[in-house]
Amino acid sequence: MKGSPADPEHIYASQSSSWSGQVMQRSKDGGKTWEVVGNQFTYDGIAGTHQWYDGKPHPWEFKRVWHLEPSLNDPETVYAGVEDAALFRSSDGGTTWAELSGLRNHDTGSRWQPGAGGMCLHTVVLDPSDPKRIFVAISAAGAFRSDDTGATWRPITRGLKSNFLPDPTAEVGHCVHRIAMHPSRPQTLFMQKHWDVMRTDDAGESWREVSGDLPTDFGFVIDVHAHEPETVYVVPIKSDSEHYPPDGKLRVFRSRTGGNEWEPLTAGLPQENCYVNVLRDAMAVDSLDSCGLYFGTTGGQVYGSSDGGDTWAPIVRDLPAVLSVEVQTLA
Amino acid sequence: MIRVVLPAHLRKLAQIEDEITLEVKGPVTQRSVLDALESSFPTLRGTIRDYTTQQRRPFIRFFGCSEDLSHEPPDTPLPNEVAEGIEPFLIIGAIAGG
Numbered sequence: 001m002k003g004s005p006a007d008p009e010h011i012y013a014s015q016s017s018s019w020s021g022q023v024m025q026r027s028k029d030g031g032k033t034w035e036v037v038g039n040q041f042t043y044d045g046i047a048g049t050h051q052w053y054d055g056k057p058h059p060w061e062f063k064r065v066w067h068l069e070p071s072l073n074d075p076e077t078v079y080a081g082v083e084d085a086a087l088f089r090s091s092d093g094g095t096t097w098a099e100l101s102g103l104r105n106h107d108t109g110s111r112w113q114p115g116a117g118g119m120c121l122h123t124v125v126l127d128p129s130d131p132k133r134i135f136v137a138i139s140a141a142g143a144f145r146s147d148d149t150g151a152t153w154r155p156i157t158r159g160l161k162s163n164f165l166p167d168p169t170a171e172v173g174h175c176v177h178r179i180a181m182h183p184s185r186p187q188t189l190f191m192q193k194h195w196d197v198m199r200t201d202d203a204g205e206s207w208r209e210v211s212g213d214l215p216t217d218f219g220f221v222i223d224v225h226a227h228e229p230e231t232v233y234v235v236p237i238k239s240d241s242e243h244y245p246p247d248g249k250l251r252v253f254r255s256r257t258g259g260n261e262w263e264p265l266t267a268g269l270p271q272e273n274c275y276v277n278v279l280r281d282a283m284a285v286d287s288l289d290s291c292g293l294y295f296g297t298t299g300g301q302v303y304g305s306s307d308g309g310d311t312w313a314p315i316v317r318d319l320p321a322v323l324s325v326e327v328q329t330l331a
Numbered sequence: 332m333i334r335v336v337l338p339a340h341l342r343k344l345a346q347i348e349d350e351i352t353l354e355v356k357g358p359v360t361q362r363s364v365l366d367a368l369e370s371s372f373p374t375l376r377g378t379i380r381d382y383t384t385q386q387r388r389p390f391i392r393f394f395g396c397s398e399d400l401s402h403e404p405p406d407t408p409l410p411n412e413v414a415e416g417i418e419p420f421l422i423i424g425a426i427a428g429g
Contacts, residue, residue, distance in 0.1 A: 018390040019424045020340055021378045035346065036374040041383050111351065 002068045003328040010301050011328070012094060014080070024065065030330050037094035041065070041082055041177065044101035051113045060084045060104070067122035067281060068170060072131075081121030084096065084232040085112060085138040089152060099330050100150035103136065110174045113173045115139030115194075116240075121304035122280055123179050126166050127186045127203075135189065135204065140175035143191070154312040156204030178280045180222045182229035183199065187200055190232050190259070192222040192280075210259025215246050225308060226291040230258040232241040233280040233293065243298075245277040252295070254309050268312035269303065276301070288329065296322025332416050333364055338391075338424035341379070345372040350419060358378040359414035361393060379422060394421040 004010035009030045015023040022041065041062045063083040071077035071171035080088040080097060086104045088097040103109075103121075112119060114241045120139055120285040128131035128168045134146045135156070142160070144153045160174045167173075182188065191198040191207065196217050196330035198207040211217035225231035232255045238246045245251060250269040252260040276299035286292040293309050296302040300319035332352040341350065353367040362385075369376045380387050385405070387393070393400045395413040412418040 019338070020344070021381065021388050023344065023378065035398055039377045042383055062381075 001324045003327045004070040004075040005072050008328040010070045010075040010236040014065040032264040044099040046198050066120040066122045079124045083118045083120040085119045085121040095329030102151050103153045125181050128183045128270040129186045136209035137179050142172045143176050177220045178222045178307040180224050185229045194220050212260030220280040225285045226285050226287045231256050250274040263310040282322050284325045284327040286327045294325050296325045334419035336419045336421050358411050360406050390425040392423045
């Protein structure tokens, strides 16, 4: 689910299940009412193959929409990142979708492999200073950038190191979990990778690790304070095979120095026997004077903080696993 | 007229409450019934069967006259009782997930 930066009443949502396939909805009144919009995601041309888990060729097949990213200035334009990894765009409010196939047809596309959750394009970041520039992240292909509105793409993975790869510094194959940007510094991106928290200050030309003193640098979400571009938030998770907080303590970690030095934020969060995960789309920040933060857990709680993370309180606590958290400030 | 019963989640999506009836031209098959259904209720396109492959969703089943028709080829004629509107064509959400 994602709201339009251009019109806070305008929200797009994706539903998907084996009972219903892909269903897309949008609201024009801040979520009071919803309408079903287009759900036809057809790959451009002959889809071809990517690699399967066993390294063999596997046909590209649309499975579901993982992430929606509305345009920064047009509420009728929205991008959809899908599984199997591809980027689609709608310019008519989600009624019809067209693939930006230059990404999937990149020279490396036939070598992309799925991560544990599938081969999903889960992150789309639009550059507010350059309307032609788009960043995406794919599990487990890596991160890519387009400078021509999605026509052509190139990997932006220099500096990433993934020890599970035969070549740990390969151009593609990195399992990027999430990328966040502060709109005032579009050259700076923060990344939560499968392992490692990373940072670039040159729009992805090179990355450096800023995990610093985190108790573990595995995790899914990462976000940036609305007014402090060097203040970053992550929720460390124990490991890739143990998707819960270390020691059963749910802690958001905040860095006020753009990484490396992190402090645990615990006030109001369970500090014993907590074994939930926080998924990659399940954190959001608002733009109020005192920045609000929100995140949801696989245990069905949504926590909010109105003071930049110093203190937290549950907003709701008995939902199904929370996949996505979005905040919009309505008049 | 063909009688069709949808599972609750698809009735909600299509904004219908009860059994529906459809006019199907030509042979009454899974494909022709689903084509007519999607034509009458466009929000159901891509839900019961995949948009591109036309494959039935894994957790959707088709029944008629107490028979599981899910694995019948899509152009196989449906039972006469369904084609004549005596029995409904049942689209069932699989009992799965436990």
